[in-house]
Amino acid sequence: MSFQVFGIPVSRGVAIGRAVLVASSRVDVEHYFIDPAGIDAEIRRALRARDEVAREFEALKQDLPGDAPHELAALLDVHLMLLHDEALLGATRQWIVERHYNAEWALSAQLEVLARQFDEMEDDYLRERKADLEQVVERILSALAAQQGRKGGGAAAVVQRDFAGEDPLLLVAADIAPADMMQFKRSVFHGFITDIGGKTSHTAIVARSMDIPAVVGTREASRLIRQDDWVIIDGDAGAVIVNPSPIVLEEYRFRQRQSELERARLARLRHTPAVTLDGERVELHANIELPADALAAVEAGATGVGLFRSEFLFMNRGGELPSEEEQFEAYKAAVEAMRGMPVTIRTVDVGADKPLDRLSASELRHEHVLNPAMGLRAIRWSLAEPSMFRQQLRAIYRASAFGKLRLLIPMVAHLNEIRQIQEAIKRVQQQLTDAGQAYTPVELGVMIEIPAAAVMLPLLLRHVDFVSIGTNDLIQYTLAIDRADESVAHLYDPWHPAVLQLIASSIAQARAAGKSVSVCGEMAGDAAFTDLLLAMGLRNFSMHPSQIPSVKQRILRADSSRLAMALPAVLASEDPEKAAELVLVSAQRTHH
Structure with missing residues (x-):
C-alpha cells in the first residue's frame, strides 16, 4: 500500500531507492558491500560471532549460584533460544547473500524487521521480548567488532561498491548523530530520512554537503516505513512517498533526470569568476x-x-x-x-x-x-x-x-x-x-x-x-x-x-x-x-x-x-x- 510522510525539506532533489532502517543506537555499525567472492567468509564471520555469544551464555548458566532466582536461568534460556532462531541468523544470511551486506549491517537490518514484528504483537509478554532480542544482537555485534580488533561496535570507513542490479539505498532513522553522519559521507546511501531535526540540524547540513536529498522532522517515518520498502524522497517538497505507484515512480524518475541535467549545466560555470x-x-x-x-x-x-x-x-x-x-x-x-x-x-x-x-x-x-x-x-x-x-x-x-x-x-x-x-x-x-x-x-x-x-x-x-x-x-x-x-x-x-x-x-x-x-x-x-x-x-x-x-x-x-x-x-x-x-x-x- 502506498502512503506519504511529510517532514522538513533540507536538501533538494529526488532520491529513489530501498529503505534501510537503522535504530539510532546502531547507526555506527559498519555499512559496506562485500565482494561476491567474500560472501561465504562473511557468513562464517556471523556464525562464529553467534557461537561465541552462545558459549558466553552457556558459561553464565554454569556459573549461576545455587540460590540464584529461577527467572535468571530462564532468561538465559530465552536468549539462547533467540540466538539460535532461524528468523535471526538464517535471515541475516539472506541479507549477506542477496544484498551483499557485511555481517554487521545484515544483522542490524534483520533486527529492525524482527523488532517491528514484536511491536505489533498483541500479547504483552511476547511484545516485551523485543528487549531480549536487542540484547542478543548487541552481543553478536560486539563479538563481530572484537573479531576486527576493536572494542565495541565503533564506526569504520564506509566502502562504496557498485554491483550490477543493486538498488539505491536510502537511510531511515529516528535520528543520526553528527559523528555518525560523517561516516556516511561518500557512502552507500543516496538519501536520508529522519524522525527529528530541523533545517539546520547537523543531519541536514551534512546531507547538503553531500548534495543528496534529505527530509527530516518526519516524526513517524522510522516507525511507518519497513525494511526494504521502495521509497521516494522529494527533497524539494519535504515529502516521502512509500511504495509508490508505477505512474508516480515514473514521474519522479523524470524529475531526477531533469535535476541531473541542471546540475551538469551549472557545473560549466566552475571556472567562471x-x-x-x-x-x-x-x-x-x-x-x-x-x-x-x-x-x-x-x-x-x-x-x-x-x-x-x-x-x-x-x-x-x-x-x-x-x-x-x-x-x-x-x-x-x-x-x-x-x-x-x-x-x-x-x-x-x-x-x-x-x-x-x-x-x-x-x-x-x-x-x-x-x-x-x-x-x-x-x-x-x-x-x-x-x-x-x-x-x-x-x-x-x-x-x-x-x-x-x-x-x-x-x-x-x-x-x-x-x-x-x-x-x-x-x-x-x-x-x-x-x-x-x-x-x-x-x-x-x-x-x-x-x-x-x-x-x-x-x-x-x-x-x-x-x-x-x-x-x-x-x-x-x-x-x-x-x-x-x-x-x-x-x-x-x-x-x-x-x-x-x-x-x-x-x-x-x-x-x-x-x-x-x-x-x-x-x-x-x-x-x-x-x-x-x-x-x-x-x-x-x-x-x-x-x-x-x-x-x-x-x-x-x-x-x-x-x-x-x-x-x-x-x-x-x-x-x-x-x-x-x-x-x-x-x-x-x-x-x-
Missing part, C-alpha cells in the same frame, strides 16, 4: 569538515575555504583526542590542497548537537546540563581545556608555514575571551619560536553567532582581523529556538526582521571598519538569500562545495548597486515573506 552585472567581484569559499573535502572545494570552483570545521577530527575516536601531529598533518593537507588559496580553520566547536564521546573533568560537572546549546561548548570548552586548546593552536600555526591560514573562533560573546585567546596565541608562538619551528602570521577572526557579539561588534572589531557570521546559531539564539527540535522548527525563520537587522548591521559595521566579513552559515549557500546578502554589501560567501554553482549563477545575474537601493525597504518590512518578495522584485528588475 563570480562577478555581478555591475562589476562587483564576489569570493565564493567552501565549508569543509575533513582535509579530503578540500579537493571537492577546488573541483567546485571555490576560491578558498571559509570554514574548516576542525571538530570532526575529534569525533569517532573512542574518547581519544587527536594529537598535535595528527592535527598538523590534517591542516597542512587542507592548506596544500587549496594551492595557495586561503583556508580558515575554526577551532574545535563541540557541545550542543556535536558532543564528543569523551568527557573531561570540567564537562563531568556539567553532565546534566538541561540546555547544552547554552552550556560549555565551542570556545568556552576550549578555554576550559587550555592544554588541548594550545595543542590545537600549535598545530594550526605550524601548518601556516605551508600556505595562507586564518584562525576563526566560535561563539565569542565577551572581550575577556578575546584576551584569553590572544594570550594563548602569544604563548604558542613563543613555544614554536623556542623549538625552532616555522610559522607565519595568522589572521584572527571571530564568529558572529550570538546576538551579544553582533550588538557589541564595534568593540570586537578593535581586536580582530575579520569576522564570519554563523547564521545557523545566530538565528537560533536570536529567536530562542532549538534548531534541532522539530516541534519548534517551523519558528526557525531566517527572514525574521530581527535576524535581517543583525546580519545587515554586522556586515555594514565590519566594512566601515575596513575588516573583511563573510557569511558561513546555511544562508550563504541558499540561492534564495543571495540577492539579499549582496544588497547588504556581502562580498564573501562560504558554503558547501555542492552549493557554489547555484549561488554563482545568481551572482552573475545580479546588479548589486540596484539591490542595495532596495535594501532599506526590505529591512523596514514587517513580515519576512514581504521582505523576500521585495528582494526578488528588485532582483528581477536588474535582470531585464
